[in-house]
Amino acid sequence: MNINEICKEIPKVELHFHLTGAIPIPAFWKLVQKYDNYETIQSIDDLEKKFQYRDFIHFLQVWRWKNQFIREYDDFEFVAKEVSLDLQKQNITYVEAFVSASDFINNFQLELPEIYYSIRKGLNSVSGTKVNIIGDLVRNYGPEEGNKQLEEIKELKHLGVLGIGIGGSEREYPPEIFRKVYEKARKYGLKTTAHAGEVVGPENIWSAIKSLKVDRIGHATSIIQDVELIKFVKDHEIPLELCPGSNVKTGSIRNIGDHPIKTLFDQGLLISVNTDDPHMFQTTMEEEFMTLYSQFGFNIQEIYDISKRAIASSWTQDAEKEVLLSKLNNFAQNISENLNQSSKI
Numbered sequence: 001m002n003i004n005e006i007c008k009e010i011p012k013v014e015l016h017f018h019l020t021g022a023i024p025i026p027a028f029w030k031l032v033q034k035y036d037n038y039e040t041i042q043s044i045d046d047l048e049k050k051f052q053y054r055d056f057i058h059f060l061q062v063w064r065w066k067n068q069f070i071r072e073y074d075d076f077e078f079v080a081k082e083v084s085l086d087l088q089k090q091n092i093t094y095v096e097a098f099v100s101a102s103d104f105i106n107n108f109q110l111e112l113p114e115i116y117y118s119i120r121k122g123l124n125s126v127s128g129t130k131v132n133i134i135g136d137l138v139r140n141y142g143p144e145e146g147n148k149q150l151e152e153i154k155e156l157k158h159l160g161v162l163g164i165g166i167g168g169s170e171r172e173y174p175p176e177i178f179r180k181v182y183e184k185a186r187k188y189g190l191k192t193t194a195h196a197g198e199v200v201g202p203e204n205i206w207s208a209i210k211s212l213k214v215d216r217i218g219h220a221t222s223i224i225q226d227v228e229l230i231k232f233v234k235d236h237e238i239p240l241e242l243c244p245g246s247n248v249k250t251g252s253i254r255n256i257g258d259h260p261i262k263t264l265f266d267q268g269l270l271i272s273v274n275t276d277d278p279h280m281f282q283t284t285m286e287e288e289f290m291t292l293y294s295q296f297g298f299n300i301q302e303i304y305d306i307s308k309r310a311i312a313s314s315w316t317q318d319a320e321k322e323v324l325l326s327k328l329n330n331f332a333q334n335i336s337e338n339l340n341q342s343s344k345i
Ligand SMILES: [Zn+2]
Pocket: 016, 017, 018, 167, 195, 218, 276
């Protein structure tokens, strides 16, 4: 098996993954057609062109533009099913997926619990990939709206909701303004993460740690500017959800070579590699793994190792982590037996 095949076949785990940023393009095209908006998008090609970004602000604009094509509860069920099928095909065995409901509640008068129920229905219609949910409070709606959503989210744990997070503009809506919301989430037994240090310096990562007491941090690329912060995150074993492909596509880092993933890996931090919004960034987990290999010099053992760190960073039960780990170990063992076999010939 060559490296491409290994990256394709390896059982994968994703911890930083937005459900509505992961809609396969043909499925999204169906939604565009359903709502008959042909002003700027007349073909799948146009759609792919639309998903190119000048910078992070532009990406957030396109993100919101895209949300106009998901208007009904049935659309969420459809999206969840299509995303699950896509995950299954790629041998992604476990995902913690953000659900960012705010735009849909606000624009189409949908109810948060119904959105979550529809998503769960769609996810359950496909086997092979277990998907748990993280409620993204979407920081641009502010802490009051976040608090309102939290009260509804806490009643939905039976749908596989494990925690909350905040995506959106971290510059205008820094972590600390959500302090009380996060405090309450912890009391409700929910895990917490926050996008921080993606387009703002290490001060936002410190704030996510100190004010929000997060269990994990999304992106965190600017950690590399602060040696003390790296030490703190390592000593306290705070997992980082890294998304190198996303960071290049949004322009939050200029070149892939500037990404700190290898440095953080070598220093022993609990990191994972993730796609963030795979179909909006035209990436896959397979490609992210290939990038680790070709751009950063990760060897196969190190790719197994980063996969193990992802499992360790997940919020699922220990029994499930054991299952994920044994799938990974079995895969690694088969590969090494095959390699031994072929070297004997
Ligand atoms: Zn994200």
